[in-house]
Amino acid sequence: MIAFLRASKAGVPVLLALGFLTVMVLAAALGPALGLADPYRIDAANLLASPSWQHWLGTDELGRDLLARAVYGARVSLSVAAAAVILAGVLGVAVGVGVAFLGRRAEAAAIRVVDVFVSLPEIFVALVVLAFIGGNLPTLVGTIGILYAPQFARVSWGVARGIRAREHVLAASSLGAGSGWIIWHEVLPNMRSIIAVQASFTFSFAMLLEAGLSFLGLGVRPPVPSWGQMVGSLKDYLFTNPWPVLVPALALFFTVLAVNVLGDWLQDALNPELQR
Secondary structure, eight states, X not given: OHHXXXXXXXXXXXXXXXXXXXXXXXXXXXXXXXXXXXXXXXXXXXXXXXXXXXXXXXXXXXXXXXXXXXXXXXXXXXXXXXXXXXXXXXXXXXXXXXXXXXXXXXXXXXXXXXXHHHHSOHHHHHHHHHHHHOOOHHHHHHHHHHHHHHXXXXXXXXHHHHHHTSHHHHHHHHTTOOHHHHIIIIXXXXXXXXXXXXXXXXXXXXXXXXXXXXXXXXXXXXXXXXXXXXXXXXXXXXXXXXXHHHHHHHHHHHHHHHHHHHHHXXXXXXXXXXXX
């Protein structure tokens, strides 16, 4: 990893983004071992308390420790986004690569269907789906993953179609290599880089979508904390006591910013490989 950073001439913004995300992931993973306060413990004597030695970031409207809830919220927000991206990637790559090996007419029709799904506004579709079937973590992950799968399908279709037209792949096909062999040995190994770039950007979109849905009460449900859910529960205090709202909002903002910085850097670093 260090060698790759040096070879790609990663600048200060990239190193800062990588360091920030490393801290966030470690804090989320090691939350119970950090000796934080109980994120669910209500303290009626310390409602919306300012930062202190007892509560380093203060408390929320129910007296719960903001630092603990922000750390546990990071675990939920990052896990939901990661699981949704994995689901979207698996579904999207499978569909995109499969479409690339259909006949010409079937391929054209299938990719038009994919384009229709890509054009749909994710937030509105998710609102309708979750309003009808209800919101819980598996449903939330499934909804977000399925909504972003068409983007992976579109990207992987384009890559697979280009690889399929290469001379050595055409030669292998003429010698009897089946579609399964070509996909496994030629297509999938050569699309890892572009799928990694797509995944990095989709991760930030998934985080924002989860936050928006949780803010509206259709995503992560109380008392389980996520950054979007925390902002939603504290929004009434934005003008009278903004600090508790800013804690999860800034955590979300800087995490999405860091992921986008890494995504841009990854795209530039892998660009020669993607153009091959």
